[in-house]
Amino acid sequence: MRTTYCGLVSEALMDQTVTLMGWAHRRRDHGGVIFIDLRDREGLVQIVCDPDRPEMFKTAEGVRGEFCLKVVGKVRARPAGTENANLVSGKVEVLCHELEVLNASVTPPFQLDDDNLSETVRLTHRVLDLRRPAMQKNLMLRYRVAMEVRKFLDANGFVDIETPMLTKSTPEGARDYLVPSRVHDGQFFALPQSPQLFKQLLMVAGFDRYYQITKCFRDEDLRADRQPEFTQIDIETSFLTEEEIRAMFEGMIRTVFKNAIGVDLPVYPVMSYADAMFKYGSDKPDLRVKLQFTELTEVMKDVDFKVFSTPATTPGGRVVALRVPGGGEMSRGEIDGYTEFVKIYGAKGLAWVKVNDVAKGREGLQSPIVKNLHDAAIAEILARTGACNGDLIFFGADKAKVVNDAIGALRIKIGHSEFGKSHGLFDDVWAPLWVVDFPMFEHDEEEDRWNAVHHPFTSPKDGHENLMDTDPGACIAKAYDMVLNGWELGGGSIRIHRAEVQSKVFDALKITPEDAKVKFGFLLDALQYGAPPHGGLAFGLDRLVTLMTKAESIRDVIAFPKTQRAQCLLTGAPSLVDEKQLRELHIRLRNPQAAA
Numbered sequence: 015m016r017t018t019y020c021g022l023v024s025e026a027l028m029d030q031t032v033t034l035m036g037w038a039h040r041r042r043d044h045g046g047v048i049f050i051d052l053r054d055r056e057g058l059v060q061i062v063c064d065p066d067r068p069e070m071f072k073t074a075e076g077v078r079g080e081f082c083l084k085v086v087g088k089v090r091a092r093p094a095g096t097e098n099a100n101l102v103s104g105k106v107e108v109l110c111h112e113l114e115v116l117n118a119s120v121t122p123p124f125q126l127d128d129d130n131l132s133e134t135v136r137l138t139h140r141v142l143d144l145r146r147p148a149m150q151k152n153l154m155l156r157y158r159v160a161m162e163v164r165k166f167l168d169a170n171g172f173v174d175i176e177t178p179m180l181t182k183s184t185p186e187g188a189r190d191y192l193v194p195s196r197v198h199d200g201q202f203f204a205l206p207q208s209p210q211l212f213k214q215l216l217m218v219a220g221f222d223r224y225y226q227i228t229k230c231f232r233d234e235d236l237r238a239d240r241q242p243e244f245t246q247i248d249i250e251t252s253f254l255t256e257e258e259i260r261a262m263f264e265g266m267i268r269t270v271f272k273n274a275i276g277v278d279l280p281v282y283p284v285m286s287y288a289d290a291m292f293k294y295g296s297d298k299p300d301l302r303v304k305l306q307f308t309e310l311t312e313v314m315k316d317v318d319f320k321v322f323s324t325p326a327t328t329p330g331g332r333v334v335a336l337r338v339p340g341g342g343e344m345s346r347g348e349i350d351g352y353t354e355f356v357k358i359y360g361a362k363g364l365a366w367v368k369v370n371d372v373a374k375g376r377e378g379l380q381s382p383i384v385k386n387l388h389d390a391a392i393a394e395i396l397a398r399t400g401a402c403n404g405d406l407i408f409f410g411a412d413k414a415k416v417v418n419d420a421i422g423a424l425r426i427k428i429g430h431s432e433f434g435k436s437h438g439l440f441d442d443v444w445a446p447l448w449v450v451d452f453p454m455f456e457h458d459e460e461e462d463r464w465n466a467v468h469h470p471f472t473s474p475k476d477g478h479e480n481l482m483d484t485d486p487g488a489c490i491a492k493a494y495d496m497v498l499n500g501w502e503l504g505g506g507s508i509r510i511h512r513a514e515v516q517s518k519v520f521d522a523l524k525i526t527p528e529d530a531k532v533k534f535g536f537l538l539d540a541l542q543y544g545a546p547p548h549g550g551l552a553f554g555l556d557r558l559v560t561l562m563t564k565a566e567s568i569r570d571v572i573a574f575p576k577t578q579r580a581q582c583l584l585t586g587a588p589s590l591v592d593e594k595q596l597r598e599l600h601i602r603l604r605n606p607q608a609a610a
Contacts, residue, residue, distance in 0.1 A: 020053060041078065155274060155275070167223075173221055181206050190207065190231075217250055217251075285448070291418060318387075464523055
């Protein structure tokens with residue numbers, strides 16, 4: 015029906031007759047000549063409708079925004095001075111010979127070039143929102159990224175194998191989405207949080223290189239980089255070491271960035287989890303921000319200021335400083351704003367010191383807390399932070415988790431602020447990173463038990479197996495995360511392939527042999543049949559494309575996303591179901607009015 019896409023009409027088609035299909039993006043009547051910007055997924059082209067063809071011109075007079083049109087016309091050069099360098103078709107236009115309205119449109123609820131739309135309006139009218147050039151560009155990039163991933167994996171011998179969507183509930187991470195069985199009264203399937211167990215089974219089955227671009231489901235609190243259903247690039251391989259796996263998939267991401275958006279990623283530094291937490295308070299540090307923590311826990315143990323000395327002398331406590339070069343320019347109002355900000359992360363307040371004159375020591379500092387610190391502590395603060403005249407030093411003092419979360423978030427907020435950018439505290443570059451050597455376990459103080467940091471199938475470092483019995487907190491995992499610009503792009507680990515090691519992990523997690531058999535018996539059984547050494551990782555496709563497009567939310571790169579309340583405003587899901595459906599599933603609601 016058409017000869018080319020609107021957005022691909024260029025000088026190469028000069029003087030040729032083309033047939034185009036698309037939507038009226040904009041219509042302009044310039045004193046007897048009508049211009050229509052015709053749009054499709056590849057972009058725009060300008061259509062010129064002259065009154066010399068009365069029937070066609072009459073049709074053009076009736077065209078409105080979002081009418082679906084067919085245009086037959088001749089490609090010609092635009093008049094000098096009217097070119098549009100932002101368009102492939104910017105040097106040409108199409109003189110319309112025939113114009114057909116394939117389908118009229120009611121008045122849209124918003125203009126497609128309106129950049130000030132609320133997300134509620136956009137998601138309610140998502141079909142129209144997806145027509146907007148920015149969204150078309152995002153989803154076309156998503157397609158190219160997925161294709162580049164597939165080409166790389168295919169070239170490296172990986173096989174695309176599907177795993178089940180209806181599977182067994184093994185609640186070891188976020189909440190499962192449950193699906194009631196009509197056939198098996200009172201029993202439920204779960205939607206997969208990831209294909210983790212099945213891809214391990216595929217390794218045991220001998221498919222040594224597996225991948226899948228698949229949907230995963232987690233019933234968890236949502237935010238800008240989370241969705242209840244998300245797309246995972248899931249990869250597993252046998253007979254490769256941790257370092258070989260990292261090298262291969264660093265290469266994959268480099269290839270994807272180069273081929274999809276023309277970006278050469280810089281060298282990937284490798285940082286231990288311990289160093290990341292020590293310097294940045296985060297296991298996914300944004301290295302574009304040029305601020306680091308200064309450790310002061312030992313320094314503050316003998317000061318009179320209880321706000322510092324109490325956490326410094328309490329097991330699990332931490333005291334750090336965050337030096338902000340040039341921060342002395344900040345007003346008290348700005349400092350108070352940051353104080354309220356860190357309270358979001360559990361901090362009780364935010365101590366600070368302005369450095370007016372380093373040479374004067376105590377006398378050169380401005381702060382309500384200086385009088386509570388002895389001279390030796392002040393000297394150590396200035397020396398360790400490398401403070402200069404005009405700097406501002408913030409302090410965090412509390413349980414280590416609170417300090418890491420609060421001051422880590424403060425570091426990002428200051429670095430990304432206009433102040434941070436204007437004072438050279440932020441580099442607008444691509445900043446990739448491998449974070450390695452994660453702890454195997456983290457302690458749940460409320461329940462006094464150990465939980466797996468990644469998942470219970472992650473292998474410990476060689477020689478750390480016995481620590482699971484004696485000191486689980488010291489046990490390091492063969493786990494690794496790829497971080498980019500402060501986002502966890504993907505993560506994985508070497509898996510446990512020997513049943514006796516898996517049993518040790520379950521013991522540390524207080525999962526009894528009986529519980530392990532019920533939850534993971536099929537995996538434990540499979541490991542007995544010569545399971546190979548294996549490992550892998552999974553990348554978030556949504557996050558990857560979000561970073562590439564520099565969108566504010568992953569919802570901008572998903573065709574039909576959910577809101578932060580896990581609702582689809584387009585379709586009205588989730589919704590009520592009728593009593594007949596509930597009876598078939600053997601379900602009775604506690605609140606009968608909830609049924610349709």
